[in-house]
Structure formats: C-alpha cells, structure tokens
Amino acid sequence: MSKSINVALIGNPNTGKTSIFNELTGLNQKVGNYPGITVEKKEGICKLSRGLRAHIIDLPGTYSLNTTSLDESVVVELLMNKNDKDFPEVAVLISDVENLKRNLLLYTQIKDLKIPVILAINMADRMLRKGIKIDVLQLEKDLDTRIALISARKKTGIDELKELIANYQTLSNQPVVDASRIAPDYFDRLKRAFPNEDLYKLWLVITQDTNFGEIDKKPLQEKSDFGTLSNAELKRLQHKETILRYQFINNVLKQSYEVDLHAAKGLRATVDKILMHKVFGYLIFFLILLLIFQAIFDWSSYPMDFIDEQFAALGNWVKTTLPSGVFTDLIAEGILAGIAGIVIFIPQIAFLFFFIAILEESGYMSRVVFLMDRLMRPFGLSGKSIVPLISGAACAIPAIMATRNITNWKERLITILVTPFVTCSARLPVYLIIIALVIPAGTFLGFSYQALTLLLLYFVGFAAALLSAKILHHTLKLSNRQFFVMEMPSYKVPRIKDVLFAAVEKTKSFVYGAGKIILAIAIVLWFLGSNGFRQEFKNAEELVTERINTDGFSTQSQQYIDSQLAEITSAERYTQLLQIQENAKQQEIASFKLEHSYIGVMGKFIEPMVQPLGYDWKIGIAVLTSFAAREVFVSTLSTIYSVGSEEEDTIKHRMAMEVNVGNNKPLFNFASGISLLLFYAFAMQCMSTLAIVKKETNSWKWPMMQLVGMTLFAYLVALLAYQILQ
C-alpha cells in the first residue's frame, strides 16, 4: 500500500491556485462542503512517486491568517488543529509573480505555525514581460525554504513542485519572523501563563475575535492572569505585527527581487481605462450581460427542449412497457418527472457558470463589482451582489449558487434571500398568458399596454428584491465587521480547462446537493395529485362515463371533438371519431380525478382564502401545484379544464370563457388578473429554489422564512390589488 501525505494549497485569491490544483489532481478531485458550513472544500489526489501519494486540499483564498470571513477561518482552523485528519504535513504557498511581496505576508504567518511551507511562484511566464528578475537561490536562503517557479498556463514547473512535495521531510519548519517582538512583555506573560502552548498559535486565537469570532476561546478565559488587552490594543498590535512582517519581507526582496517599473506598465492601465470608463464601462457590462442572457434564455432552450422531449418519451415508454398500476405511475409521473425537473436546470446552470468563470478568471468580475458598488450601497449590499441578482432574471437557482463569491456572510445571505423576487424565466409563461387575457391591446406612446405591463412586472421584481435587501440589512442581527476592499487582479486569458471544471463542478453540486430534495417534493406532489380518499376519485371512470352517456360531453369536450374532426378528411372521419371521443373522455376523467384528488380537495379547501383575491378553486389548485415550479400553472389549468392540449391559444380561449360563479363576470378579469400577476411576482413558488437555499445556507430556517414571508407578502399585495380594482 502506498503512503499518503496531506498537502494544503494556500494563497491569496487570484494567484492561479485553482489552476495549479487542477494541474496537480486532474480529474482526481472532488468538491464538497466543510461540515456544518457552506465553504467549498476541494480535495484531490496526486501521485508523487512510486509509493507516495499526496492528498491535496485547495484551501479558500486568503490574504492572511487574520480572519474576517468564514472562508478564512476554515484555513486558520485547519492549520491550527494538529488532530484534524486533513492537517497538512506540508503546505504549498502559491503566489503570483507580480504580487510576491503581498503573498509573502501569508507565507511568514504559516511559517510561524512551524508547518513546512514550499513557495510556489506562479505565472512565472510573465516575468520577462513584466521586467521581473528573481534570485531564487538567495530567496530560498532568506525565506528558509524551497521554491518552485511555475506556470500553470504553460504547464511548466509542476513536476518540480511535485518533487519538492515528495521531499517535504527535508524542509525546515522554523519561523522566519519573531512576532513576539511587537510586544515582548505581553508575550512573556503569555508564555508564563501557558508554558506548554505555542506562542504564535495563542496569539492567533486571541486575536481572531477582534475581527471575526469563531474559535473557541474558553481555555484562555479560564486563565486570564496574563493580562488581557482591549480590542483596540489588540488591533494596534495586529497592525504592528503586519508592519513587522512587511519590514522583513522588504529586506528579503531587496536582495533577490528586481522589477523594472517601466516594463510593468502597459496593458492593465489601458484596458482598465476602457472597461472602467464612466460611460463605456457600463455600456460594455450591459452588452456582456446581454450575451449571457442570450445564452441562458435562448441557447439553453435547445438542450432544455431536448431534455423535456426525452423525458416525456421515456415516461411514455415506461407507461406502455411496464404493466399499468401504481408502481408504473410512480416511476413515470413521480420519479421521472422529478428527475426531469432536476436535469432541466443543467443547461442554464452550466451556461451561467461557464460565463461567470470566464468573467472571474479574466479579472473582469472585479471591475464589474467596482462599477456597480455605488448602485448597491444604498441597499446594504456591495457590487459583489450585482451578478447574482441579475442572473436571477434567468433562474434563481444558478443565481443563488453564484452568491458564493460574496465573502461577507451577511451580504451573501441577504442576496440569497432576495434573489427569488427577481422575475425568473419560469414566471414568463404565466405572465404572458394572463397579460394576454386581461390587459387590453391598446398602445401608450407607441408601446403596447401588454409590453408595458411585462416591463413593469420585471421592474416590480427588482424593486422588491432591493427594498427587501434594505429591510433585511437593518433587521438581520448578524455581525458585519467586514468592509469593502477588493483586489483588482491583472487581466488574463481564461484557461479553458479551469472554466470547464468550474461549470461542471457547479452543475454537479446542484444535481447532488439540491436534487434529492427536488425529487422528494416532486414525488409528494405527484402523490397528492394522483391519489384521493373520496369515492368520486376512486370511481372517477364510472362516474364520468355515466355522465357522458346520460348528459353527453361537456361543452368543452364537444368543442375539442369538433375541432379535431374539422382537421380530418371525410374518408377517415368515421374511423377516427371513436378514438377522438375516447380521448375526450380520458381528459374529462383526468380533470374529474384532479378535482377530487388530495390536491383538488386542498384547492377547494383554500377556496375561501383565495376568493378575496378573485380566484376560484381551480386557480387555487393551479397555485398549489405551482409550488413545484411556477410554469406548472399553465399545464395544471389545461388538465383541470380538460382542454386536451398545451397549445397556449386553446388554453387561453378556455380561460377567457371561465365565469366567476359569485358575480357571473369573467373569472379572469382585470382585477383578478392583476392580483394573479402580483401573486406570481412575489410568492415563493419554486421547490428547487428552496432546495438550493437550504443547501447554500445549510439550514431550513432561511428557505422556510422565504416560503412563508414571500408568500404571505404576495397574498397581501394580491388581496389589496383585487379589492381596490374590483
């Protein structure tokens, strides 16, 4: 059996750490979560030499061991806990060649934890262009370690890095900076109080709380005779520590690092001037957004239609091949429909993350955050929320997954909570059919009322998202000691391998993470819609057959039969008539069954609640089934009205004929239509979103809050609208 060692990849964000991780592990990697929190955990296996394997952990990017976010505390907690099964035998600090100075800050801190650290200087292929010269031997001597010059892009230096990792036992594990120099008296007292503890570890534990506060400090509080310091004093000492480390680094680099400033200028400044321009910057961003939208809305509709067709065909195949019965129905209409409901999202998720990965890898994303920060500030958010929020207009699920880039937990949570307000593409079919029914066809300033209504609904969605963000910003009691500072990385051409890995990874995490919840809810909804306790449900077939035999077909079915017959030439009419009548009968049975199923009974039960909104029990059922996914609204109505077709015009026509039993007016009138539009704009009717929120927040509390809060709000607004407009 081969021996395995733990290797931690550590480094600043934007150093190409993930590229190196991908190069080292290839496809031997998996992405999960750290237990109990939603920080991504990436690990993989790399074969070093005969009999030695490295278990590589790609730790979240961090600038130092002074934690201010959950991501960073993951790094600190692993490095401080010798008993952790992932505790690294050796760390690899990955720096980019241009920002070596800043990256060495983290290097000196890890070195102080007495963990052997290899310094991997990435993007070495840029040295010549940037006028950088490094005396590697001198630097190795001053930093007391070994160095690998790497270019993940050109695939150079990776083997040397593997070699260094394999020989980790020859590395020094001595500190290079003595942090206790910042306050000798204080550190002396600490040493006396905890003679068996490592001083620098103690210092890290003491100071974590000044910025964040996750690490258990109990042992320290029990024994505080070393003289505790106030937070302000600790902060001042942290400043001193950082300055001390930078002094050391400056001295080291003076010997071995040279940069020709004239060579360094150039591309970045020019591109920045265009992409961050007061006018063009926003214009370019707008165009890029359009492209992404085009991809998610339009291009992904081809694979989505394909998936839809394949699953429908598969469902039919199951129904015709397997013996009919509950079990077959469960597979065809419950399980397969549920899986289809998961797979259908894959194209949108993959497309969005493909583009987001490109934006990030290229360095453009930081520019977007910069441009948009001012806009989001009044709502308690930063520019980092803009991409998730706008992506929500395609689909809330990838949008919520995209919030992982927001390092500030409070801002991230708020963004997750408000994103479902943004009008997603699943609301569109519902909007379109209702607008066509209730909004008159006139024009205003050349724009049709119907188009303006649709625009208004998009606006209302964004406004609801932003306003609720502002309210949550003031009401959520979460520590928010982070402030806005962001590195503007240099521009790079994205590596296709990294981009594809990112898209695949996100898709996988959706399918495995949220998939089982979606499947479970789909099966429950199927059960409720296809089972009933009433006699009417159980005897639906006989009852409907009897009714047709005595009273003839319903008006709707007769219309269906007539229209079908009209399309057939006279010669075939007679032979096909029986088949068409049988179809009409089956539709009436399906409608009757749905009416008396559990969900139908629930629809009737909630009728008194939805009546003040202008709906009847049929719309009630459609609203209930919409919790599977909003677009189900249309297909549910088509089943209830037994129109036997998902043709929009047919359903629309049928809906227009519905009459409100109470006042004999059309059921879908202006007031009830607006009420329905507003209900769909605000209500949380998407189990897949709830599932992904549960996954991303690691708690049922937040999705439940969305479900109840948004739906209640939707109800009140719809109620108000109907009562005023009625």
Next chain:
Amino acid sequence: MTITDLKPGEIATIDEFEAYMPPIKLLELGCLPGSSVEILIEAPLNGPIYVNVNGSHIAIRRTVASQIEVLPFKSAEHE
C-alpha cells in the same frame, strides 16, 4: 490631506495611522505607513476608488479612503 484629496495620477505617501485605525485587511494588502499610493480610477457619483498602493491594485470605498492621511510623495521611504 487624505487619499480622497489626491487627483488621479498624483502619487503620495501614506502617513502614520493615528486617530484612525484602518481595518487590518487594508494593511495586509500593502496599505502601510510609508507606502506609496496613487489613485488610478474613480467610480462615478462618489463610488469606490481604485488605487495602486505599494504595487497592490485595490478598490476601496471613499468612507475608508477619506480617513487615511497622506503626505507628499517622498521616494526615499518608498522602497
């Protein structure tokens, strides 16, 4: 004089921190007393500013930048 008083392209040196203690993150990114600082781009309507401090390219909000005192640039202190 603070960072926000600088014009784009003008270089200054960050003064000792006295009344105001900047967040530790800023120091980590290289914003230390003695570091050179230059405004590269300002976002419109009092949005964030994009600076080059000690070779680090970072964006910060004005509320923070306006509290960091700077001195006229002295090349000796800038390594």
